[in-house]
Amino acid sequence: MAEHASGRLLGAADIRRIAAEAGISPTKKFGQNFVIDPGTVRKIVRAAGVTAQDHVMEVGPGLGSLSLAILETGATMTAVEIDPSVAERVPHTIAEFMPEATDRFRVVLSDALAVTPENLPDFNNDDHFMLVANLPYNVATPIVLTLLERFPNLTSFVVMVQKEVADRLCAKPGSKIYGAPSVKLAWFGEAEHAGTIGRNVFWPAPNVDSALVKFTRYEQGSLPVAEELHVDRREVFALVDAAFGQRRKTLHAALKKLVPNEAFAIADIDPTRRGETLTIDEFARLAWGVKECAHE
Missing domain, CATH: 3.40.50.150 (Vaccinia Virus protein VP39)
Known part of the structure; x- marks a missing residue:
């Protein structure tokens, strides 16, 4: 130096x-x-x-x-x-x-x-x-x-x-x-x-x-996959907080108030998994799945 x-x-x-x-x-x-x-x-x-x-x-x-x-x-x-x-x-x-x-x-x-x-x-x-x-x-x-x-x-x-x-x-x-x-x-x-x-x-x-x-x-300032899916940080962080707020529960149980069942299928994420196994990319995909359900 x-x-x-x-x-x-x-x-x-x-x-x-x-x-x-x-x-x-x-x-x-x-x-x-x-x-x-x-x-x-x-x-x-x-x-x-x-x-x-x-x-x-x-x-x-x-x-x-x-x-x-x-x-x-x-x-x-x-x-x-x-x-x-x-x-x-x-x-x-x-x-x-x-x-x-x-x-x-x-x-x-x-x-x-x-x-x-x-x-x-x-x-x-x-x-x-x-x-x-x-x-x-x-x-x-x-x-x-x-x-x-x-x-x-x-x-x-x-x-x-x-x-x-x-x-x-x-x-x-x-x-x-x-x-x-x-x-x-x-x-x-x-x-x-x-x-x-x-x-x-x-x-x-x-x-x-x-x-x-x-x-x-990241060069673009935030998660590349979130840019592609058009999901925003607040939407993703709400899921993260809920999943880790009850980390021993499955995603289906911990996120039941936030994520409709069909959103898991759209995002291709197994609802019996726990939040502690998901990458940030997967949380972003789940937030995208929720938005897709709302559009249907």
Whole structure:
């Protein structure tokens, strides 16, 4: 990775000093675990393939560890931070450790689940941008799905999340951990594991392991088969939610209020199967079957 900005990344002593100076303590409320290892943040940036030409969104910059590694590539970035004291502090950290990158960095005080192209216009003129983030464990899945839904030009991401969450996001049909998040993410593109991260790179150290998820959006923005069948995301996700809401039941039982019997035949899907065995393509086909029944 070519380093464009001079300066240095944060180590454990830097993180503790900055936190002490700013009167910041990591809180469970915001799911804060600050990365204290420069090698880890560089690994995340490498996995994402960030270059000087990229515009990057970071959610939860914390004290700036990952922000500095992103800026080191020459990229431009906007960080979205929910904690007011952290949002106020992080620009000072950039100015101290990588002064020439300050004009490529902006921080916005907001909940990531509340941002839209209207209230965060930074990315509106971009054909594409990427998300690179160490996400709070408790809201990682809603954040990635919400951002993909609201920002059609969000074309890739690499996020660090709890390993269990990473496994679920990348899970395939038939596995015990395959669930609604796995299917919904597959609507937008393809996810894969991009490495595991040990606990000792964080302050405070969490009691779970972390992992990286790398995601690439479909060129057309969403599921190719859905485009062909003219089914929409809300129709498909309604079936996904119902099927996994009662995952031990057959499709026929779990979806009886949503899917007429003949729709299964039209979609060529066995109603005695369970939702956990269906691919996103099959859920889209089932939604198409429902629409076909309505037209008859």
